[in-house]
Amino acid sequence: MERDVGYQTHTTHIHSTYTMDASCQCGSVTFKTPLEKPLALYICHCTECRRQTSSAFGTSAIFPRFALPDAELLNVYK
Numbered sequence: 001m002e003r004d005v006g007y008q009t010h011t012t013h014i015h016s017t018y019t020m021d022a023s024c025q026c027g028s029v030t031f032k033t034p035l036e037k038p039l040a041l042y043i044c045h046c047t048e049c050r051r052q053t054s055s056a057f058g059t060s061a062i063f064p065r066f067a068l069p070d071a072e073l074l075n076v077y078k
Contacts, residue, residue: 028073034066 018036023029038061049058068074 024073029069029071031069033063035063038062039064 019032019034020036022031022033040062042060042062043057044060045057050056052058
């Protein structure tokens with residue numbers, strides 16, 4: 001399905017099997033996302049998100065739940 005948006009033509013894949021390659025900051029943990037693009041993208045300016053990123057905001061990409069690879073360096077901190 002194509003739609004004209006002025007100077008470019010974009011192709012929309014309805015049943016896409018494309019994924020994105022993703023990794024942690026250092027590249028030790030890599031994985032593929034289950035979708036071509038996130039379900040939602042959030043930008044937050046709260047104090048905790050700013051502290052976590054050392055920036056003016058934090059960004060979160062939301063995907064459906066999927067299994068991450070088993071990696072020795074992968075952990076959860078509470």
